[in-house]
Amino acid sequence: MTLPSAESAPTAPPGRIALYTPEFAADPHTAYRRMRLAHGPLVPVDLAPGVPATLVIGYYQARRILNDPLHFPADPRAWEKLIPATCPVRPMMEWRPNALRSGGAEHARYRGANVHALDRVDQHALRALVEKVADGAIDGFRAAGSADLLTQYSFPIAFSVLSALLGCPDEIGQRIADGMAKIFDTTNAGEGNRILSQAVSDLVALRRLHPGDDITSRLALHPADLTDEEMGQQLVTLYGAGIEPLTNLISNTVLKILTDEEFSADLHAGLSTVRDALDAVLYTDPPMMNYCISYPPYPVDVEGVLLPADQPVVISMSAANNDPALTEGMPTGSHAGNRAHLAWSTGPHTCPARSHAYLIAETAVTHLLDALPQTELARPLAELAWRPGPFHRALESLPVTFPVAHEDAY
Numbered sequence: 001m002t003l004p005s006a007e008s009a010p011t012a013p014p015g016r017i018a019l020y021t022p023e024f025a026a027d028p029h030t031a032y033r034r035m036r037l038a039h040g041p042l043v044p045v046d047l048a049p050g051v052p053a054t055l056v057i058g059y060y061q062a063r064r065i066l067n068d069p070l071h072f073p074a075d076p077r078a079w080e081k082l083i084p085a086t087c088p089v090r091p092m093m094e095w096r097p098n099a100l101r102s103g104g105a106e107h108a109r110y111r112g113a114n115v116h117a118l119d120r121v122d123q124h125a126l127r128a129l130v131e132k133v134a135d136g137a138i139d140g141f142r143a144a145g146s147a148d149l150l151t152q153y154s155f156p157i158a159f160s161v162l163s164a165l166l167g168c169p170d171e172i173g174q175r176i177a178d179g180m181a182k183i184f185d186t187t188n189a190g191e192g193n194r195i196l197s198q199a200v201s202d203l204v205a206l207r208r209l210h211p212g213d214d215i216t217s218r219l220a221l222h223p224a225d226l227t228d229e230e231m232g233q234q235l236v237t238l239y240g241a242g243i244e245p246l247t248n249l250i251s252n253t254v255l256k257i258l259t260d261e262e263f264s265a266d267l268h269a270g271l272s273t274v275r276d277a278l279d280a281v282l283y284t285d286p287p288m289m290n291y292c293i294s295y296p297p298y299p300v301d302v303e304g305v306l307l308p309a310d311q312p313v314v315i316s317m318s319a320a321n322n323d324p325a326l327t328e329g330m331p332t333g334s335h336a337g338n339r340a341h342l343a344w345s346t347g348p349h350t351c352p353a354r355s356h357a358y359l360i361a362e363t364a365v366t367h368l369l370d371a372l373p374q375t376e377l378a379r380p381l382a383e384l385a386w387r388p389g390p391f392h393r394a395l396e397s398l399p400v401t402f403p404v405a406h407e408d409a410y
Contacts (some may be wrong), residue, residue: 019390057319072294166216248287282343289318
């Protein structure tokens, strides 16, 4: 079976909803509401032209699937046989020998090595590192009175901190970030995959030869005895979760604080916290809005809907978190202290680095607010552009202005 290319199938066929269009990226929440009215919790979609999937937008249906790896395994190899190598979403979905794309004993082996390496990160040192990187980033644009916080603050923090944790030199890290950006955008994803694979291979070789106190070295020394390929693919997962989603979590949280007047007032009055802002974003606009993909090996009935064998089942964390079945009776915006969202997934593939991500994002946002408390959005919210792609919720830029502090003011 050969699937049509983007050129021959520019729109989704009747009955399926395209998740790859600029229109969907600009306003996914309206799209989710329409999906719910037309299809209920299980929606036929196209992830790319000619690539069908089921999008799960019901909270309880999503939890059921995420906690049932027997019927909904993460291994995509049967699906891949139907998908051309040029498919723009394939690098985000294809099989790799890592914890994200495996099950059973292999999943336990990979996840055990990852958890071991992550759990030995010094949280106090991590907070100090984030503050140091944040200071350097702010010093770079403070005198200008304006900045693009996405490229000048959020990304440098995510990139520099993750590279330090993984023992990755800047040159290799820049290649990894470039490859990841291409893959997430599903533009030139094949080239992004090539760049990424070579870069992580170089990092593995470096840390095999020169081990240090870092995640990559701990993976290399773990009793799981990972091969070079397995090592590289664990790093792909860690970078995939650590650069793009973390960059967007920081940026989207800053955006919420700058544009939600009621929340901002509560924050400044001490009635809410930056952690509350993070959780509000993880509920309403999580940086990975649609992912946690599984591939049923045979047709599975879910509430009267037969999900096809070997076709992706994609969890919409964004839509499921906002499912009226979950939020009914809950006051608008009342997410403070509530961790029931699916932004970190749940079940056997729950994100093992969520405490690290919380710490990095909370420290970064708090540091910015303390350093530049009078920051304002430089353009109306409606004029901000969102990057296309079925998986992430990512701004193209986050332009802000703030007063310039003159030396004679001190």
